Amino acid sequence: xTEAFRQYFELCGSLLYWLFVAxxxxxxxxxxxxxxxxxxxxxxxVPMSALTALTIGVVLAMQSAAQLAKLGATVYVPGLVxxxxxxxxxxxxxxxxxxxxxxxxxxxxxxxxxxSEEIExxxxxxxxxxxxxxxxxFLAMVIMMPLLTVFSIYVGLAGxxxxxxxxxxxxxxxxxxxxxxxxELSDIGIxxxxxxxxxxxxxxxxxxxxxxxxxGAEGVGLATTRSVVVSLLTVFxxxxxxxxxxxx
Amino acid sequence: MPVATPDLTAREPIIEVDSLVRNFGSQKVLNGVSFxxxxxxxxxxxxxxxxxxxxxxxxxxxxxxxxxxxxxxxGQEITTMNSDAMRKLRGRxxxxxxxxxxxxxxxxxxxxxxxxxxxxxxxxxxxxxVVKMKLEQVGLTGHGHKKPSExxxxxxxxxxxxxxxxxxxxxxxxxxxxxxxxxIMTAVVDELTQRLTQKIGATVVVVTHDMNSVFRIGTRIIMxxxxxxxxxxxxxxxxxxxxxxxxxxxxxxxxxxxxxxxxDDAGEELxxxxxxxxxxxxxxxxxx
Numbered sequence: 001x002t003e004a005f006r007q008y009f010e011l012c013g014s015l016l017y018w019l020f021v022a023x024x025x026x027x028x029x030x031x032x033x034x035x036x037x038x039x040x041x042x043x044x045x046v047p048m049s050a051l052t053a054l055t056i057g058v059v060l061a062m063q064s065a066a067q068l069a070k071l072g073a074t075v076y077v078p079g080l081v082x083x084x085x086x087x088x089x090x091x092x093x094x095x096x097x098x099x100x101x102x103x104x105x106x107x108x109x110x111x112x113x114x115x116s117e118e119i120e121x122x123x124x125x126x127x128x129x130x131x132x133x134x135x136x137x138f139l140a141m142v143i144m145m146p147l148l149t150v151f152s153i154y155v156g157l158a159g160x161x162x163x164x165x166x167x168x169x170x171x172x173x174x175x176x177x178x179x180x181x182x183x184e185l186s187d188i189g190i191x192x193x194x195x196x197x198x199x200x201x202x203x204x205x206x207x208x209x210x211x212x213x214x215x216g217a218e219g220v221g222l223a224t225t226r227s228v229v230v231s232l233l234t235v236f237x238x239x240x241x242x243x244x245x246x247x248x
Numbered sequence: 249m250p251v252a253t254p255d256l257t258a259r260e261p262i263i264e265v266d267s268l269v270r271n272f273g274s275q276k277v278l279n280g281v282s283f284x285x286x287x288x289x290x291x292x293x294x295x296x297x298x299x300x301x302x303x304x305x306x307x308x309x310x311x312x313x314x315x316x317x318x319x320x321x322x323g324q325e326i327t328t329m330n331s332d333a334m335r336k337l338r339g340r341x342x343x344x345x346x347x348x349x350x351x352x353x354x355x356x357x358x359x360x361x362x363x364x365x366x367x368x369x370x371x372x373x374x375x376x377x378v379v380k381m382k383l384e385q386v387g388l389t390g391h392g393h394k395k396p397s398e399x400x401x402x403x404x405x406x407x408x409x410x411x412x413x414x415x416x417x418x419x420x421x422x423x424x425x426x427x428x429x430x431x432i433m434t435a436v437v438d439e440l441t442q443r444l445t446q447k448i449g450a451t452v453v454v455v456t457h458d459m460n461s462v463f464r465i466g467t468r469i470i471m472x473x474x475x476x477x478x479x480x481x482x483x484x485x486x487x488x489x490x491x492x493x494x495x496x497x498x499x500x501x502x503x504x505x506x507x508x509x510x511x512d513d514a515g516e517e518l519x520x521x522x523x524x525x526x527x528x529x530x531x532x533x534x535x536x
Contacts, residue, residue: 113352121349124309126338127366
């Protein structure tokens with residue numbers, strides 16, 4: 001446990017150097033690698049994020065409509081869907097999808113490279129693995145998490161609109177105006193901040209566990225599971241702490 | 249063909265290892281190892297499984313730190329070297345890993361081109377030409393577009409050798425270069441290693457326990473011991489000196505004889521004690 005923390009903070013320290021100091025010493029970010037990772041980590045996660053956000057928007061609207069109808073207050077459905085999605089669900093659900101899809105993939109890939117001596121080969125070729133492997137993944141995750149969250153918000157709202165429009169017979173203009181009525185700009189800012197922090201946590205945990213794999217194929221499997229579990233727990237705890245921070 | 253004994257006095261040591269010790273917990277894996285590797289040598293490190301050959305090699309390439317002792321490469325102490333200086337030094341040597349360690353996400357040609365794109369200012373066309381030359385040298389012409397997963401084990405080793413030679417380094421490390429290869433492919437890799445030292449004048453450090461390779465390519469050889477002699481140099485010298493070495497464990501290892509070099513039963517006991525380390529008492533070795 002202590003060793004895992006040591007490895008994690010060691011990675012974070014090294015990452016800070018390669019992000020903010022190394023570029024001023026002639027070792028810039030590898031933009032080609034970063035774009036490749038943006039596609040793998042972010043763009044390829046779009047269909048799954050879309051489907052999940054759509055179903056959540058639909059379910060949220062249906063559940064809230066069922067309860068609010070008893071009070072004759074279905075007019076609040078758009079506001080409830082939008083505020084729930086923006087403040088909590090979109091960043092959290094996007095994080096869960098990215099952990100399952102991209103975080104696990106990062107750990108498995110780095111772990112396999114570790115056990116097959118590829119990372120050692122990079123070191124011996126004087127190609128820093130931090131610059132070649134970690135920084136591009138970090139940048140890709142930090143860029144794509146907020147974007148995926150924004151995308152999830154839009155798709156989730158579309159899901160809510162489907163119920164509002166076709167089941168509750170609300171006009172599109174009514175749905176949009178009421179959805180925006182209960183949301184402030186700071187909510188969107190907090191949502192973006194949350195998703196950015198989740199992205200940092202997910203990618204650093206995935207990379208730290210992946211880079212320290214030992215024990216061959218079995219070790220890679222165990223590390224991938226550990227990466228998913230630790231990332232999920234960390235993101236849920238971080239979400240609670242951040243929500244509390246902005247609540248009080 | 250036997251290799252001529254080199255004249256050591258005429259050449260500079262490329263690698264100097266002095267009193268190298270490496271402990272893993274209470275286990276002493278390397279125990280006071282000292283040797284020098286001279287320019288143009290094909291220096292072979294041999295020994296039984298678990299004797300610390302690969303650990304020694306990892307110390308030489310700077311990926312592991314010793315418990316104590318000194319390692320100088322090109323006259324520079326690497327055990328206390330900072331990461332920037334180490335990175336610069338690594339540009340001067342190549343490494344062939346046991347598994348090849350080709351990057352799976354790149355093609356064979358991209359793997360070979362990697363040191364060139366990272367450490368030179370050559371334009372893409374020139375890099376492409378150099379890569380083709382290197383692939384031709386190792387007999388992989390026409391395979392550059394393939395991913396490592398699409399080629400055989402022997403081809404991976406040769407592609408990794410091409411990558412190690414991409415920058416024409418004056419020093420090449422090689423970890424079990426012939427492990428898992430058939431006899432013909434083993435001879436091909438050995439020939440490539442010999443050609444490397446003879447034509448380019450590179451110094452090669454090879455870790456192997458393939459006896460045919462040891463005597464085919466080695467100009468200087470050390471043998472590490474196991475058991476009571478764990479991590480110590482059991483024998484050192486030219487191929488002829490090693491062949492004639494009086495230590496029974498060396499003879500037994502060279503001959504690959506489970507019954508010992510004289511064919512007696514004591515030899516099996518010796519092998520178990522000295523090479524497999526099943527009895528920590530060194531007295532038995534001397535008495536046998």
